[in-house]
Amino acid sequence: MPVHTSMSSQDHRGRGVGLGLALGSAVAFGGSGVAAKPLIEAGLEPLHVVWLRVAGAALVMLPLAVRHRNLVRERPLLLAGFGLLAVAGVQACYFASISRIPVGVALLVEYLAPALVLGWVRFVQRRPVTRAAALGVVLAVGGLACVVEVWAGLSFDALGLLLALGAACCQVGYFVLSDQGGDAEERAPAPLGVIAYGLLVGALVLTVVARPWGMDWSVLGGSVDMDRTSVAASLLLGWIVLIATVLAYGTGVLAVRRLSPQVAGVVACLEAVIATVLAWVLLGEHLSAPQIIGGTVVLCGAFIAQTSTPARASQAPVARGAANTGGPRIPGERQRVVR
Template identity: 85%
Template sequence: MPVHTSNGSQGNHGRGVGLGLALVSALAFGGSGVAAKPLIQAGLDPLHVVWLRVAGAALVMLPLAVRHRALLRRRPALLVGFGLLAVAGVQACYFAAISRIPVGVALLIEYLSPALVLGWVRFVQRRPVTRAAAVGVVLAVGGLACVVEVWSGLSFDALGLLLALGAAGCQVGYFVLSDQGGDAGEEAPDPLGVIAYGLLVGAAVLTFVARPWSMDWQVLTDGVHMNGTVVPAVVLLLWIVLVATVLAYVTGVLSVRRLSPQIAVVVACLEAVIATVLAWVLLGEHLSAPQIIGGAVVLVGAFIAQSSTPAKGSAEPVASGGGTDRELSARETAA
């Protein structure tokens, strides 16, 4: 059923539920990299892992796609956009990135997306932003410079960094498209239907790109090494499909519907911290002190950048300033 927000105590309850869903989504997404990297190191191509992830999740969600088949006629552009950006684009860029750079670094770069969401609000929606938001963006960029250690001549793989930045751009599409139609009441597209068709579109695109018929299927029948421990490959694949994809997308989209892209993307930043900790514990990856500090600065900057952005349904302006900005914001909210 479509998720609705309301005022008063019900609105507060909805916000609390939305924050809880966003936390679950961050936890689920955060475990995808540490489960995928052993499969990649065992011989699977990153794109093949992405295809297995998306195609498996699409099969799980197929009954919901059949149930909500009217969406094909009502919102075809939304379904195609969600599939291309929020599913195929994010996953392909992210998995290709972690094959070349550490999981934590890839996620920290990907989570420049809060600053990119803010840029969407400012330059696409043409809504002014506060000075605090601008400071947050500067901090995020400065933290990124520490993460990639620019003073050492980009010691990380340059292509890996570009792929991670590509994942950040696609993730902006995920949050923006997840919010589409959220205020349309009974006419809002069902979020589960959007996810189901997004996964189907993503699987179709990735089938053409990844060419799974050339994949080494034998890897899935053997055990893979995770920091010295042998784990059945199929167990990691099931985790990636059911938890890190199906559960992560469902809770993520529902949280954006209850909150807003600007708020949900802040909570989602915890994914970077979760993935970094899991990579340290399960994969034995380590970050230098400057990189850890830079990662913290990225997250702090992202939080500051979004803390001045109102929640969904709020009449507060994005920018501080005179009454004109408040009047414009009020008119936009009323519309």
């Protein structure tokens, strides 16, 4: 009995740390759009901001890539998959989708990722999913529909919706790949090494897509306007690279390792809520009553999801969490979300 109590206490602490990391990741990702919007309004293209973000983060993480160069030999497919899906795939699909459909609709479709993760757990891993887990997903997605006010732009384009769904599938890849090595039987690859190489791969792919040689580099040397306040463009870029990318990816991957793709994914739904609130506070974009209600519903869904999932130390093979989303991107304001 004393051993059981000790294990239970340890599992509880591990869950608390994991939830803290997941929340920190959501805050870091959610704040990126607030920093990116002034740069876009100053003349940079959204894809150029994304390229600066990923390429800058890859440069910061380069020493870790060199330190963990053994991963290239041991886990080449994991590194390639993380870079293509979790970094480049989400960005490219999301931006391609918002060129054809409203931002709110694209964001909502992308955040169907929690439901897709539950589908992965149930039908691919063949593990049962609890009703509480499914309820957490339904509440999170429904609340997000209110946060992005999806009814304000209901125009449908088949290709645009397909691209948004592609972004959601890439989000699933982010959470599933982040969990590699999370089981006791499998030696977990160094999470920071995986992130470093994922960013390098993503930067190479996005270089082809964004074509940064046509960017207006002079914007980065001056100041930009943030809700009538002058801020150095380099300071905002530093925030996007160091906080919204390096810190966000690092805490996100560690959260998945401590929790599960299902639980970390639903907590990541808070990213859109945090992005909207920060845009309200820092950019003067006021929240409507439906958005406030929707944010509350998302919080309820995330709470139900995390309380319904057993800790990793449990021997039960049942997936009781809710699903995933978020990741890594540059989310931002309600009508100009940069991911």
